[in-house]
Amino acid sequence: MSDNFYITTTLPYVNAPAHMGHALEFVRADIIARYKKLLGYEVFFNTGTDEHGQKIYQKALENKQTPQEFVDFYASKFKELLKLLGISPDINFIRTTDENHIKSAQEFWKVCYNNGYIYKKNYQVKYCIGCELEKTDSDLVEGKCPNHPNGELEIRDEENYFFRFSDFQKPLLSFYEKNSNFVIPDFRFKEIKTFIEGGLLDFSISRLKEKMPWGIEVPGDPEHIMYVWFDALVNYVSAIGWPANMEKFNKWQVSTGGMVQYCGKDNLRQQTAMWQAMLMAAKLPNSKTVVIDGFVTGAGGVKMSKSLGNGIDPVKLLEIYGTDAMRYYVARELHPFEDSPLTTEMFKEAYNANLANGLGNLVSRVMKMSETYNVRIGDDLGSIFWNSKVEDLELFNIKKYCDQIWDVDIKSLDEYIQREKPFSKIKVDKEGAEKDVKYLLTHLRGIAFKLQPILPETSVKILQLIKENKTPVAPLFLRKD
């Protein structure tokens, strides 16, 4: 095992603006990426946009845009969001319309094909004459089109390429067996195991180009294009140079023991089973860990939706509260693995309680005393702090890590001030008060170090204030009413 680390988010499918779930995933992956860097790892951090497929094609047509114009717009939107979220600027941003990716996806297909895992067969498409649309089984109600329950469904034969997913039941199960922490959290791991144990069907991985041209051509068969997620999943290896730059690929996917992936719970099967089977089919090493996030819901666990008007736009929240407030909320107030409710009211309360009244206020009161009494501490560096692994972060439990900072570290400093009253002591026992403030400064600096992966901007600000021995000119987090 080397000192390299590869972490990736799932690529958002860009048929709509970013939602809280995207923000959540970007921030959490970024926290882990920053943590690993602080420990001294060389980190490859990947994200990007998934830009092919039917839905995007349709949306583009509706907007009277070319698909390329449409995805260009959203790709730039997502890049802006990364900036607003304070995501590490050296992040790799891959687009599935990138030339390298297209070549890589085609090569990936060829390798799987040559290894015997892709074959062509007739695929029966159900077509509702009333809707003039193809229907999938999940579209149907009791085998009928819900819009035209009296109309007949036509069965149309179509040639598709299939992936031999069924060959991978045993390999996947034995892979899971050997990697007992492959999926985090546990209950998601169980869920996917149960699914695999239930038996696997091969799945279709191509579409007829004449029906929907927006995708990557199947190598050697220009009548077909790859089904969008077959192409999209390959990004995790195309991003690190496969197959053109095998040195790079080995550095990030082989020497690291595999990539670490973040994804939402709706992506469980794709990331932990299908993609792993695809890697096996291409005879490439598997991922190391897949971390599954819950959803951000509206109040009471109700799904966010336009019709309910309970959706939260992360960009709006960022405009009001700023980068680190959003990162704080994602890191600590949303459950690390389960669904969490979110309302603007909840966000404001958490912000006021923990950032304005909590961290921000503590910085002000400590720095005021330090500045007034002219107390200084040495220039100890964070590298000394980040010299060993942090268990909570190794287990991707970012919330637990943050709880320690707020419930213990920050709280105990507020209590310390109250108990020792250096502001009164200074009048009768200068030395004693100075000692108190030194203690406070040292521990505040410790908090700033701990916050480095979580709230990078704030951490820098606090360290700077300590260094200059200044009270903040403006509160770090202004209270919102």
Next chain:
RNA sequence: GCCGAUGUAGUUCAAUGGUAGAACGGGGGACUCAUAAGCCUCAAAAAAUGGUUCAAUUCCAUUCAUCGGCACCA
């Protein structure tokens, strides 16, 4: 329908086979370094029914409620 999970103060979450912890919000108090912040303090909770046990919120069963999965939707 099948499978899985959840149901704890007003709200969001913890822990635990033996006095149920916290945070936010609410009431009260003393202080003043601080962003009317912080500290102390008070009120406030285990869906229902049965079972196992000396003892259950915790284990089991049933009921009710909510959520998720049940593959071509990314």
